[in-house]
Amino acid sequence: MDVQTISSEQQLNDAFKIRKKVFVEEQNVPPEEEIDDLESEATHFVLYIKEEPAGAGRFRTVNGYGKVERICVLSDYRGTGAGKAIMEKIESYAKNEGFKRLKLNAQTHAIPFYSKLGYEVVSEEFLDAGIPHKTMIKEI
Numbered sequence: 001m002d003v004q005t006i007s008s009e010q011q012l013n014d015a016f017k018i019r020k021k022v023f024v025e026e027q028n029v030p031p032e033e034e035i036d037d038l039e040s041e042a043t044h045f046v047l048y049i050k051e052e053p054a055g056a057g058r059f060r061t062v063n064g065y066g067k068v069e070r071i072c073v074l075s076d077y078r079g080t081g082a083g084k085a086i087m088e089k090i091e092s093y094a095k096n097e098g099f100k101r102l103k104l105n106a107q108t109h110a111i112p113f114y115s116k117l118g119y120e121v122v123s124e125e126f127l128d129a130g131i132p133h134k135t136m137i138k139e140i
Contacts, residue, residue, distance in 0.1 A: 001082060003055075003089035006044040014053035015046040022072035029129040034070075042069070043093065047086050049077060057086045059093060065137075066099035071110075087117055091140055101139055108132040 006012050016035060023029040038060060047055035055073040059066060068090055073082045094102055105128060106114050111121060114136050123135035 001054075001080075001085045002048045003085050004046055004048065005089070005093060006046055011046050012044055014048075015044050015056035015058075018046070018053050018056040018074060019070055019072055021074060023070075023129075026075070027129075027131060029131070033129050045086060045089055045093075047073070047082055049082070055082045055086050057090055059090050061099075062103070065101055065103040066094040066097070066140075068094075068102055068104040071104075083113060084117065087114075091138075095140055099140065101137060103135065103137050105133045106136050108134060111136070 004011060006015060019034055020031070023034045024031050039058075042058040042060045045057045045059070046053055054077045055071075057071040058069045060069065061067070068087070071083060071086055073086070091102065102119075104114065104119065106119070106121075108125060111134060115121075117138070119136035119138045121134045122137050125132050125134055127133070
């Protein structure tokens with residue numbers, strides 16, 4: 001597994017391809033909500049397994065927080081540590097950028113995954129793209 005901070009158009013296209021497969025095709029998120037006008041201000045990450053794109057995520061600064069977004073892994077690679085590898089890379093990047101606290105909006109089914117990584121729920125449930133979420137934070 002190799003998580004890379006995106007530095008090329010090809011890597012960005014790989015990340016968008018993964019996000020489209022997971023969020024748009026599997027979860028029925030409208031394409032215009034998935035690829036949004038915040039892409040240009042985000043730092044993007046892509047996970048490769050045997051040189052094939054298998055996961056993705058992005059990171060932005062929002063109101064002084066490091067905000068982790070769009071974490072996804074292709075179904076064939078879920079449960080392999082791929083999601084954890086993406087999160088570790090993003091957290092390392094955030095630390096290097098001087099962030100002390102991270103925030104994310106987790107789909108409710110993914111809360112146990114993020115809890116194992118040290119994130120704590122800090123909100124009531126809300127809908128994003130029609131999917132139940134809760135906000136979580138972590139001190140790093």
